Amino acid sequence: MDFYTNGASLTYNNQDVMIKGVNWFGFDTDLYCVHGLWQVSFALLLSFIKKNNFNAIRVPISLELTYNLDNYKVRSINTAVNPGMDQWTSGKMLDYLVSESKKQNILIMLDMHRLTANGGITPLWYDNTYSEQKVIDGWKILVSRYKNYNNVFAADLKNEPHDSASWGTGNLATDWNSAAERIGNEILKINPKLLIFVEGV
Secondary structure: OOEEEEOOEEEEOOEEOOOOEEEOOOOOOOOOOOOOOOOOOHHHHHHHHHHOOOOEEEEEEEHHHHOOOOOOEOOOOOOOOOOOHHHOEHHHHHHHHHHHHHHOOOEEEEEEEEOOOOOOOOOOOOOOOOOHHHHHHHHHHHHHHHOOOOOEEEEEOOOOOOOOOEOOOOOOOOEHHHHHHHHHHHHHHHOOOOEEEOOOO
């Protein structure tokens, strides 16, 4: 599989690719892994995505987890259908999701969904605990980890900026458009092929 980005387009063998994606939540919660593994196998869920002709997975993650990928253990795993996975770290689970998806020609979009595991969706991209620089550093961890996986094609910089978030007012503390440019530029220094997704306010 040889995907690459060309401007705002995703290209494979010189053909534009239509993205048909799903969200697979869980890394943004205090389970620290994809949801559903308390009931069915990882392989079954990934197979369901593939069989229903989805070609991309948006993976919501918390900023907190990016700093603890190889420290936090996954939770709520049904070991009868996912033997041994209860001993995995979040990083190992995320690595597995990326690598197994690559085998299936499924794209991965990384999504900075929330700042703290299981916390609310903050209006801005930072708060009193996590500064903008910490957000950038968290992204650098993720992008560096997966820069050699060409199925990791996109970064969704922040889920649902709202309320106090502004656009184009000139206020550096709240203008999401300028913050997204700053964060996106730092990401692209590590992997210039990524598509940067910027949600509106």
